[in-house]
Amino acid sequence: MPYEPLKLSTPTPVLSWANHRLGLEETQMAKNMASLPFVFKHIALMPDVHLGKGALVGSVIATKDAVIPAAVGVDIGCFTGDTLIPLIDGKSYPLRELADSGKPIYVYSCTKTGKIVATEAIARLTRQNAPLVKVILDNGVEIKCTPDHPFMLRDGEYQEASQLRKGTSLMPFYSKVDRDGYTLIQQNYSGRWQKAHWIIARSGLLGKVPKFENQRTVIHHKNFNQADNSPDNLEFMGNRDHSAYHGSLVDRSTHWQSPEFEKQRKDALAAKSKTSEGYQYYAERGTRNILQYMQNNPEHFQQSVSGNGERGKQYLVHYNQSPKGRAKSKEIANRFYTCEIYGEQVKSPIGLDNHRKYQHTYNHKVVDIIFLNESQDVYCLSVPEYHNFALSAGVFVHNCGMAALKMPFTADQLEVKLKQIRLEIEAAIPVGFEENKDAEKAVTNWQGWREFKELHRGVKDLETKAIRQLGSLGGGNHFIELCLDTDDQVWLMLHSGSRHIGNKLAECHISTAKNLAKLAQISLPDPDLSYFVAGTPEFAAYWHDLQWAQEYAKFNRDVMMNRFKKIVEKHLAGGKPTKPLLSVNCHHNYAEKEVHFGEEVYVTRKGAVRARTEDYGIIPGSMGAKSFIVKGKGSYESYCSCSHGAGRLMSRSKAKKQFSIDDLVAQTQGVECRKDSGVLDEIPGAYKPIDQVMENQADLVEVVATLKQVLCVKG
Known part of the structure; x- marks a missing residue:
């Protein structure tokens, strides 16, 4: 059996994937969780389970219509397979x-x-x-x-x-497709239509845009399909070289002058004229041709149209006054036109213009x-x-978010560079209680600041601190690591959260939950298990702040990962931006609504990772051990979850008493990292053996990549 049902006298069973007996405090905490009246089915304990605040770290709790505010996290869903x-x-x-x-x-x-x-x-x-x-x-x-x-x-x-x-x-x-067959994309920030192949070029997918002496740079479609903007189909050329190239193709190929090609060309033109874009194009071209004819042949034009008004006047008056003419006028006035962007039917050309302008711009x-x-x-x-x-x-x-990058670099490129990379990371990313001295533009422009005033009143004075901490690591088990997989490929890994603002929001809501429990005279085995009931204002306020804090945490990691990536690219790619080969991002805590065993429940993953079928996740070891990129197996008994890491074997204070700096140096041999008393509580010996943890959850996840740290930054 992959898990062990614990022998606890509780209304709700507790299933454990840990291979060790729980201590007295851990056992009591498991009993406390399992005694809550709203817990659903059973509680699942992951292999890294250990003491936490209120609930065990490494526990997965499903609840009906209630949530414990100690849990932090949201998740991202997905689309049906036929979505285009x-x-x-x-x-x-x-x-x-x-x-x-x-x-x-x-x-x-x-x-x-x-x-x-x-x-x-x-x-x-x-x-x-x-x-x-x-x-x-x-x-x-x-x-x-x-x-x-x-x-x-x-x-x-x-x-x-x-x-x-x-x-x-x-x-x-x-x-849309323009009259020449090129794909156009409308830029949302300006409203202007831009050719897709230049969007591809300016996104860096074709490399640096070259200059051609005395020529304008253009992009050639190698297969002559202007809609195919795949990078391998596009090539930079000078505009005169481009024209000469097409001319040489015509000169060399009799196909372009054959009756078959001429028929295909005419058929294509006829088909184009039936589209709204083609009709407009030919109408404009026809107007230009008529105007040019009028200017170049004024005498012939005057002769050709002389008497038109007199000849047609009588017919038009008769037609407009006839039943047929009146019906036609009424039909034109009530004719509906199709909005080409949305497909909606709008009455009259003027109505269509107003519709585009005011409704769908x-x-x-x-x-x-x-x-x-x-x-x-x-x-x-x-x-x-x-x-x-x-x-x-x-x-x-x-998209489905992730938090580790597999880079297009190999181990040999890191030689003699690790120490300098670490020093630059520590200079660029504040750690511990430190914060950024100045906030970069990306931070001050973050859209989340618009909602700050809507957060719990207990954090109103923390906006400046929250801005300065956005893009900082923090302390404890948070880390920035540069790793190598078994193929010597370089990976960037980062773990951090919502910093002080997230912690303060949690404290405020936990305090509210405790006060509500006290007022309602609800007896709980532990006050830290106080909860909010779905449908109440307190639940709604907590859920709103939870979402905000999770977005803050995600953007915090994005800012740091961007700095981290640039530093590595500076040393390994001469500063040239690179595309990751794979990206993985998972939260270590979740509180979300899911369906399990046929019922809709709130799932709290405290120090656990979602591991549904095909979910990618990260299970890091300690700062001197291995880490793993995994794919979930969708175990329903674990509520589709797995461990969030190795899990602590002892408290931080005990680790500092038991281990010395010499132990830290020995256990982190081969890793470029701090080796001082400030990180002694993070020594590998204070954590459970990661290989054993992984063995205990072989039924929950499969290993995709095994990583070994070569550089680690901690607060």
Whole structure:
């Protein structure tokens, strides 16, 4: 049996994946959790379980209509397999097909400022038999996804599908094909249409844009398909060289002058004229030709049209007064025109113009959100750099987040550079209680500051501190590591949270929960197990602040990872930006609504990682041991969870008493890191053996990559 049912006299069973007996305090804490009236089914203890505040670290608790505020975290959901994703090759593909291929793809992403870029991504199956909602947009498109999947709002923020409301404005994705066959993308920050191949180029997918002497730089499509903007299909050329190249092809090939080609050309022109873009193009060209004819041949033109008015006047008057003419005039006045962006029907050309201007200028709106009585396997994309992607439905959504990067560097490139890299990381990223002296532009522009005034009143005076701490590591078990896998490939790994502001928010809500329990005279085995009941104002306030703190924590890691990545690129790539080969990001704490054993429950993962089928996760060891990139197996008994690390074997105070600096030096041999009393409590000997922890959860996860630290930064 992979787990052991503990022999506890509690209403709710406790299942343990740990291979050791719980101590007296741990056993009592497990009993306390299992005695709560709203706990569902059973409690699951992960292999790294140890003492925590109120609840055991490494425990997974499912509850009905209540949540304990000690838990922090949200999660990201996914889409049904038939959801279409537009790629830069000009085609849209179902998510399931992209996931089955297993190959990297190129998608469109959007920055918070509304700039659309192109970037690499990978699709994967993320959850099986997941509950669904349907989001209906004002263009008539329906999107099926899990209730927790965040959609990108028009202001750059994110909101879960279940929290969207009618009229909510989403970040739009508009594309069309121009009269020459090139794909155009409308930039949300300016409203201007931009050719997609230049978006690809300016996103860095083609390398540095070259200059050609006395020529304008253009981009050539090698397969002559202007809609295919795959990086390997695009080539920089000078404009005159480009024209000469096409001319040489015509000269060398009789195909371009053959009857077959001429017929194909005419058929293509006829088909183009039937499209709205083609009709407009030919109408404009015809107008230009007529005007040119009038200017160049004025006498012939005057002769040709002389008497037109007199000849036609009588006919027009007769026709307009006839029943047929009156019917035609009425039909024209009541004719409906189709909005080319949304497909809506609007009366009269003037009405169509006003509709475009006032109703649909650079915006998609939610029409309805419907909770469905069905479940499906769902999929998502991993987008390492921008963390969102466009749907063919015309909106941007968040990707499945991750927090480790596999880089295109190898171990030999690190020789004699580790110490300098560590010193630069410590100089660029504040650790411990330190904070940034100056806030960078990306930090001050973070959209989350707009909601700061809506947070718990107990943190109103912490905004300046929260700004300065955004992009800082903290202390304890937080770390920045540079690792090597078994193929000597370089990985960047980082673990941090929501800093002081997150901790203070938790304290405020825990205090509120304790006061409510006291007022209601609720008897609890531990005051730290005080809870909020779903549907109450206190629950709603806590959930709102929880979401905010999690977004703060995520952006904090993004800021640090960006600095970390730039430092490594400076030493290993001459400062040139690089694309990660794989990105993984997982939170070590969760409180979310899920379906388990056929029922909807709140799942609290305190010091545990979600491990549904195909979920990627990180299980770090101590600062001198191995770490693991894993993929979940979806064990229903563990509520699809696994451990968040090795887990402490002893307290920090005990570690400082038991070990010396010499022990720290010996146990971190081969790792570039601090070796002083300030990090003695993080010595590997204070943690459980990671290999044993991994062996105990072999039924929960499979190992994707085994990493060994070569550099570690701690507070």
